[in-house]
Amino acid sequence: MKNITIIGTGAYGTCLANVLADNGHSVVMYGIVETQVNDLNINHKNSTFLGDIKFNQNIKATTDLSAALEKTDILILGVPTVALKSVIKDIIKYAKNEMIIINTAKGLDEENLGLLSDLIKREFAESKMMKEYAALYGPSIASEVAQRKPTALMLCSDKLEVAKDLAKIFSNEYFYVYPWNDLAGCEIAAALKNTVAIGSGILFGFEAGDNAQASLITVGANEMFLIGSQFGARLETFFNFAGLGDLILTASSQKSRNFTLGRKIAKYNSAKIAMENYKLTVEGVGSAKIAFNLCKKYNLKTSLFENMFQILYNDTKPIALINNVFNDVKLV
């Protein structure tokens, strides 16, 4: 049994804490919001993000990072992409021993137009506190995981043996975790599917039809692979749970925040107004900008990612997506 520390008391960190506590591991969550920490310790709930769902009573939460890192074997990064760099600096300050780091944030490195794994490895490098790096990706809406509904994912690391060991730690009768070693593919798929989901939500909001939505998801998958292949991503990854699975889920589920933002963009007929009115974590907005810049850097022609950038960043009317996205598509 492992000592596991989860950074972030958000929706995803909490549902993973529940899985790992169900599996008998010792789980400590670190949060910066005292009410969330108290809610977890006293009521075994996370009312802010997950309503009335009751969690495993063995989960402990704290606002004291030093205490949270006392005996950590495995550290799970459960904060949004924008918070990663600053949170890692804090972790390094208080880390006591070498840890396996597992990232769950679905994003990319905006500054270097690179992979999050490279950014995280770089941030930890000097401290020598990172024993191994891995990431957990796949279709896993937090509220469903929290309710112990069946969920299948990929545990990805450069080293397949490491991925196999870590997959066992997470796996149980409702959480099915498969080892995989294409980190670049998993990360690109995880980050970019969120932008596709916003686009799919826009089409849904405009009642463009199921044909259009299925076609948009297909364009998204092809363009995700096109961008991913610049990083050496493997085509198989775009068929596994981290690729196809998460793309289908996020681009069709009304429980997805990215999809929901897309619906709101159609409703307000403006991305700017929709974003001002929707304050939940939506990673696909940042990914859209990075995808756009990656396409420029590598001279790639995309339809969906180009249109999404214009809608999200240049206040182009969202109807442009329906009008333009299916023109001149490049398939793999």
Ligand SMILES: NC(=O)C1=CN([C@@H]2O[C@H](COP(=O)(O)OP(=O)(O)OC[C@H]3O[C@@H](n4cnc5c(N)ncnc54)[C@H](O)[C@@H]3O)[C@@H](O)[C@H]2O)C=CC1
């Ligand atoms: N919610 C979901 O269904 C899933 C989310 N993810 C990914 O997990 C990541 C986190 O998402 P959610 O948990 O949904 O976000 P959330 O919005 O529910 O929670 C974010 C949490 O991070 C905390 N936080 C922010 N900055 C922090 C800092 N500097 N130090 C400590 N805590 C900090 C906030 O207080 C909050 O508790 C995102 O990249 C998301 O794409 C992945 C799979 C599923």
Ligand SMILES: O=C(CO)COP(=O)(O)O
């Ligand atoms: O990544 C997710 C499910 O796998 C969560 O999607 P949203 O961030 O769109 O809610």
